[in-house]
Amino acid sequence: MKTSRLLIAALLLAPAWAASPTEPVRSLSREILKELIEINTTDSVGSTTVAADAMRKRLLAAGFAPEDAVVLGPNARKGNLVARLRAAHAGGAKPILIIGHLDVVEARRADWTTDPFLLVEKDGYFYGRGTQDMKGADAIMVTSLIRFAHEGYRPDRDIILALTADEEGGTSNGVDWLLKNHRDLVDADFALNPDSGGITTERGKPVDVEVASSEKLYADFELRATNAGGHSSLPVADNAIYHVADALGRLERYVFPFELNAVTRAYFDGLAHVESAQNAADIHAMLAQPPDTAAIARLGRVPQFNALVRTTCVATRLEAGHANNALPQSARAIVNCRILPGHSAEEVRLELVGIVADPTVSVRHVSDSTNEVSDHAPMAKALAPVALRKDVLDPLERVAAQFWPGAPLVVDMETGASDSRFTNAAGIPSFGFSGLAVDRDDVRAHGKDERLPVGSYYDGVEFYYQYLKALTGRTAR
Numbered sequence: 001m002k003t004s005r006l007l008i009a010a011l012l013l014a015p016a017w018a019a020s021p022t023e024p025v026r027s028l029s030r031e032i033l034k035e036l037i038e039i040n041t042t043d044s045v046g047s048t049t050v051a052a053d054a055m056r057k058r059l060l061a062a063g064f065a066p067e068d069a070v071v072l073g074p075n076a077r078k079g080n081l082v083a084r085l086r087a088a089h090a091g092g093a094k095p096i097l098i099i100g101h102l103d104v105v106e107a108r109r110a111d112w113t114t115d116p117f118l119l120v121e122k123d124g125y126f127y128g129r130g131t132q133d134m135k136g137a138d139a140i141m142v143t144s145l146i147r148f149a150h151e152g153y154r155p156d157r158d159i160i161l162a163l164t165a166d167e168e169g170g171t172s173n174g175v176d177w178l179l180k181n182h183r184d185l186v187d188a189d190f191a192l193n194p195d196s197g198g199i200t201t202e203r204g205k206p207v208d209v210e211v212a213s214s215e216k217l218y219a220d221f222e223l224r225a226t227n228a229g230g231h232s233s234l235p236v237a238d239n240a241i242y243h244v245a246d247a248l249g250r251l252e253r254y255v256f257p258f259e260l261n262a263v264t265r266a267y268f269d270g271l272a273h274v275e276s277a278q279n280a281a282d283i284h285a286m287l288a289q290p291p292d293t294a295a296i297a298r299l300g301r302v303p304q305f306n307a308l309v310r311t312t313c314v315a316t317r318l319e320a321g322h323a324n325n326a327l328p329q330s331a332r333a334i335v336n337c338r339i340l341p342g343h344s345a346e347e348v349r350l351e352l353v354g355i356v357a358d359p360t361v362s363v364r365h366v367s368d369s370t371n372e373v374s375d376h377a378p379m380a381k382a383l384a385p386v387a388l389r390k391d392v393l394d395p396l397e398r399v400a401a402q403f404w405p406g407a408p409l410v411v412d413m414e415t416g417a418s419d420s421r422f423t424n425a426a427g428i429p430s431f432g433f434s435g436l437a438v439d440r441d442d443v444r445a446h447g448k449d450e451r452l453p454v455g456s457y458y459d460g461v462e463f464y465y466q467y468l469k470a471l472t473g474r475t476a477r
């Protein structure tokens with residue numbers, strides 16, 4: 001009796017250890033990832049429509065009705081896929097929305113070791129533009145929906161998947177466009193956005209499971225100085241390049257004020273349990289009242305920590321002059337800022353004016369959707385963190401514990417900005433979780449030789465399949 005009960009317990013626990021998908025699922029998910037990586041979806045020459053159509057074709061083949069998998073967008077090159085797995089019964093809870101962007105950052109073959117638009121498996125990694133950001137997660141979502149369709153699984157509420165255009169750049173952001181033009185297609189109780197959050201590992205060992213419930217506000221500013229110009233053999237003191245260079249030097253030395261919010265405070269508090277002794281001590285000293293400035297400075301050497309405790313502004317582009325032998329008529333720099341919740345872009349622009357401290361250098365806002373330059377920046381403040389929801393986070397924590405045992409769940413603030421800014425602003429609380437494990441020092445999103453551990457990808461495939469079932473199972477939640 002005792003042994004059989006133990007056996008039953010073991011059998012019940014068995015799926016918890018079966019963290020690896022079966023071979024057919026692995027090959028399906030790999031095929032989908034390969035197809036997505038190899039369709040160029042950059043803003044310059046690519047098309048998200050081609051990728052959206054390819055995913056639609058797969059969903060139709062798996063049994064989705066044509067009206068439940070549609071591709072639509074503002075123009076031929078910026079298509080978005082919206083797919084809906086219908087609930088067993090209509091009239092239940094509002095749907096769950098999953099958003100994922102299909103576009104990727106530009107990648108030049110010459111900069112990369114492998115072709116960025118080929119999926120290459122090498123040394124335990126998948127290489128290719130978008131493996132981390134975020135075709136890996138897109139492929140995981142499509143794989144999950146196809147598995148559900150094959151099984152005839154009917155959730156207790158609709159699951160909507162929107163794979164969209166222009167998160168990274170371009171002027172046709174798909175989430176924004178869908179919310180404005182087809183709200184009925186994407187309206188939901190809450191959204192999951194696997195563009196952020198995830199499992200942080202150190203040499204493959206899970207450190208924590210991070211869910212993003214807040215993010216910084218993105219803003220670009222142009223610093224510009226203009227001069228009459230003239231012959232470079234007759235230099236004058238008033239030189240546009242020197243003005244802008246000096247302004248950037250002052251920005252380099254400026255440290256934006258330290259500030260914590262409810263989410264970052266809780267995040268660091270949780271992190272203290274898994275960090276090294278020195279970092280843990282510094283975190284405690286930083287959280288104390290008043291916060292210890294030396295501890296803040298030490299932690300600030302880690303770019304991730306620094307970005308969590310302050311607004312950051314950094315020079316990202318520079319252009320000036322028109323000839324080697326002419327005095328510059330203009331000099332221009334772009335400064336990219338990531339603004340803490342509760343502050344607006346205009347507030348930061350005024351702060352930059354103070355830092356630049358040179359009336360000959362104008363500080364103007366550059367719209368990231370239209371590239372328009374204007375004297376003032378938007379007054380809208382970065383959104384406050386969304387309220388945490390047990391019905392979203394409890395199943396996530398439970399399922400994640402089977403895949404990344406021992407790694408605590410922490411809710412954090414994204415230092416970047418994602419499409420969650422649109423869903424959150426539209427009243428659809430959004431949670432960022434990629435389901436992918438990436439080493440802390442191997443974040444290559446937007447960079448060269450972007451890659452994802454093969455094992456991390458397959459864990460993500462299985463995780464999301466199980467998590468979505470846990471969220472939408474008709475039995476115990």
Ligand SMILES: [Zn+2]
Pocket residue numbers: 101133134167195
């Ligand atoms: Zn992304």
